[in-house]
Amino acid sequence: MSTSIMDIQNLQAKIGDKAILKGLNLQLEPGKVHAIMGPNGAGKSTLSKALVGHYDVEITGGDIVYKGKSIKEMEPEERALEGIFLSFQHPVEIPGVNNAYFLRTALNAKRKHEGKEELNAAEFLRLMRDHLEMLGMKSDMISRSLNEGFSGGEKKRNEILQMLILEPEVIILDEIDSGLDIDALRAVSEGINKMKDGKRSFLVITHYSRILDYIEPDYIHVLKDGKIIKTAGPELVAELEENGYDAIEEA
Amino acid sequence: MKLSNLKDLQTKALAAALNVKGREVLVERLAELGLPSKKSEAYRYFDAESLFAKEYKTLSYLPKTIDEGEKIVIVDGVVASAPKGLRIYYEACEQIDLEHFDPMYYLGHLLSPHVIKIEIDGDVELDIEHHFTQSDALISYRIVLYNQSNRHATLYEDFVAEDIENTLVLYGYDMHIARDSTLNVVKLQTMQDKQYNMIASNRVNVAKQANVMLKSFDLGGDQGLQMLKVDLDERAHVEAGHLLYLNEESKRGIVSQIIHKGEYSTSKQEAKNILDGHARGIFDALIRVEHSAKYTKAEQNSKAILLNEKAYMVAKPQLEIYIDELEASHGATTGQLDEKQLFYLQSRGISYVEARKMLVIAFANTLIETVKDSRHQERIKEAFESVFYTNH
Numbered sequence: 001m002s003t004s005i006m007d008i009q010n011l012q013a014k015i016g017d018k019a020i021l022k023g024l025n026l027q028l029e030p031g032k033v034h035a036i037m038g039p040n041g042a043g044k045s046t047l048s049k050a051l052v053g054h055y056d057v058e059i060t061g062g063d064i065v066y067k068g069k070s071i072k073e074m075e076p077e078e079r080a081l082e083g084i085f086l087s088f089q090h091p092v093e094i095p096g097v098n099n100a101y102f103l104r105t106a107l108n109a110k111r112k113h114e115g116k117e118e119l120n121a122a123e124f125l126r127l128m129r130d131h132l133e134m135l136g137m138k139s140d141m142i143s144r145s146l147n148e149g150f151s152g153g154e155k156k157r158n159e160i161l162q163m164l165i166l167e168p169e170v171i172i173l174d175e176i177d178s179g180l181d182i183d184a185l186r187a188v189s190e191g192i193n194k195m196k197d198g199k200r201s202f203l204v205i206t207h208y209s210r211i212l213d214y215i216e217p218d219y220i221h222v223l224k225d226g227k228i229i230k231t232a233g234p235e236l237v238a239e240l241e242e243n244g245y246d247a248i249e250e251a
Numbered sequence: 252m253k254l255s256n257l258k259d260l261q262t263k264a265l266a267a268a269l270n271v272k273g274r275e276v277l278v279e280r281l282a283e284l285g286l287p288s289k290k291s292e293a294y295r296y297f298d299a300e301s302l303f304a305k306e307y308k309t310l311s312y313l314p315k316t317i318d319e320g321e322k323i324v325i326v327d328g329v330v331a332s333a334p335k336g337l338r339i340y341y342e343a344c345e346q347i348d349l350e351h352f353d354p355m356y357y358l359g360h361l362l363s364p365h366v367i368k369i370e371i372d373g374d375v376e377l378d379i380e381h382h383f384t385q386s387d388a389l390i391s392y393r394i395v396l397y398n399q400s401n402r403h404a405t406l407y408e409d410f411v412a413e414d415i416e417n418t419l420v421l422y423g424y425d426m427h428i429a430r431d432s433t434l435n436v437v438k439l440q441t442m443q444d445k446q447y448n449m450i451a452s453n454r455v456n457v458a459k460q461a462n463v464m465l466k467s468f469d470l471g472g473d474q475g476l477q478m479l480k481v482d483l484d485e486r487a488h489v490e491a492g493h494l495l496y497l498n499e500e501s502k503r504g505i506v507s508q509i510i511h512k513g514e515y516s517t518s519k520q521e522a523k524n525i526l527d528g529h530a531r532g533i534f535d536a537l538i539r540v541e542h543s544a545k546y547t548k549a550e551q552n553s554k555a556i557l558l559n560e561k562a563y564m565v566a567k568p569q570l571e572i573y574i575d576e577l578e579a580s581h582g583a584t585t586g587q588l589d590e591k592q593l594f595y596l597q598s599r600g601i602s603y604v605e606a607r608k609m610l611v612i613a614f615a616n617t618l619i620e621t622v623k624d625s626r627h628q629e630r631i632k633e634a635f636e637s638v639f640y641t642n643h
Binding site for chain 1: 590
């Protein structure tokens with residue numbers, strides 16, 4: 001599709017010796033929210049890892065074309081600088097790396113890449129504080145070590161904070177709703193909705209439809225056994241809720 | 252003086268070679284333990300013999316008038332200045348530990364018949380700066396430190412070397428931490444060029460309900476070994492932390508014995524080692540819990556990150572336990588940087604090289620941040636980053 005921002009073409013990938021993605025095709029349209037749903041083991045997380053260049057995943061065939069260029073050989077940091085962002089299902093804890101310092105380093109790397117002037121510490125802190133407040137996060141998040149000792153909800157909010165500050169163009173949300181209570185889910189969803197500007201694309205990977213009540217998807221894709229087996233509008237969610245994934249296979 | 256000449260000497264010959272009289276017990280202990288060599292358990296991974304084979308000039312240790320200054324400044328083993336009102340003087344050491352495992356503890360005492368005695372009275376912060384100005388020298392001195400009951404003192408120790416080379420420093424403390432008192436010792440060593448090697452042999456005696464925190468940040472080059480023996484009385488507590496950052500061919504580390512003698516005594520020892528080049532790090536640490544030390548809690552851990560495949564970590568955490576009523580744990584890990592953490596940083600646009608640096612600094616920071624005073628914490632962070640960035 002010529003209008004897509006990301007075109008995943010016949011993607012095949014394995015982890016170790018096990019083939020997980022078996023010819024996956026998907027086009028992400030600018031400004032649209034694409035939700036990927038599927039049973040356990042279908043390859044949802046492998047897809048998200050493949051898109052950001054995770055070391056676990058080896059691409060064995062097909063291509064990922066982003067803004068007209070193949071990115072499958074690009075380093076993870078290059079993909080990030082080009083505007084691809086993954087909100088991790090399980091964000092890693094990094095004791096000793098200050099949250100604000102980390103995020104400022106990341107933001108300034110991106111600004112430098114874009115030929116913009118880097119932000120100094122004071123400018124950055126102002127920006128960070130504004131976003132913290134919006135996400136209902138405590139101000140001590142600035143000085144704490146990256147994700148260390150954070151609750152599940154705090155980690156997910158921190159992922160969204162990074163997304164808001166880095167302003168990526170393709171946002172992959174891997175199980176963003178897992179482990180969130182209703183308040184955290186609402187705050188996280190507000191953060192995501194704030195990023196919708198008609199240009200950015202979202203790839204929302206989820207088991208459950210709950211998050212889709214807050215982030216209205218444009219497309220639902222069903223991923224099963226390493227392939228997209230069905231694409232439809234939001235009405236597909238109700239069908240999945242009622243009949244499960246097996247029914248889709250039969251359809 | 253060539254220390255290797257003392258090798259294998261029996262008591263009488265040793266006393267004659269060292270020209271000491273009336274300190275037979277110490278000479279006997281030194282003869283019994285023998286001059287360190289590759290065969291000595293405590294020095295197995297340290298190249299002591301190459302240091303002892305060199306000829307060193309010996310210095311005279313005539314005490315000078317102590318000038319008034321903000322810090323205690325010790326130049327080549329002699330006190331040059333000290334804060335006004337501080338009780339600091341030279342005296343024969345009265346309380347020498349006759350059960351120390353380190354022969355260099357006894358050699359140090361034999362070479363330093365008069366020790367620098369510091370009596371800390373009150374809740375104070377003291378800075379001690381050691382200066383070394385002589386090349387090809389054997390600089391040997393010892394410090395005895397007393398603090399008083401119910402007092403809380405902090406000691407910051409730094410080392411400054413002038414343009415010297417090929418010097419061996421033998422120094423160390425006998426610390427007596429009085430009942431219900433607290434002593435924090437923070438030691439920072441950043442010497443990078445091959446200016447001097449050091450063996451620091453320490454003994455720390457922690458009385459009932461006293462607390463001692465010993466933190467060393469060793470960013471030095473060449474060879475250096477800290478020998479540490481800590482005796483804990485009833486409800487006494489020690490928290491020891493050691494950060495090691497080594498590169499090139501340096502061999503440095505710690506050999507320690509923490510001995511729980513009193514009931515309810517507690518210890519926590521943590522080592523973080525970052526090794527680059529062909530460096531060798533040493534963490535050879537024993538915790539012994541004696542029959543008298545029921546309800547002890549002891550915790551010991553060493554973590555090492557190897558930044559080069561030629562770097563090598565000797566990690567020997569050991570527990571020696573004679574009772575059942577205690578809680579004790581120990582462990583050691585040696586590995587590379589965590590690839591999940593590296594990937595996370597890269598996935599946010601931070602380059603691989605920068606991400607590695609951030610993780611190394613973060614690893615060091617977890618120990619540096621245990622220094623509560625923010626000014627000193629910042630100073631150590633800066634020192635670490637300066638040394639690390641010089642090499643990366």
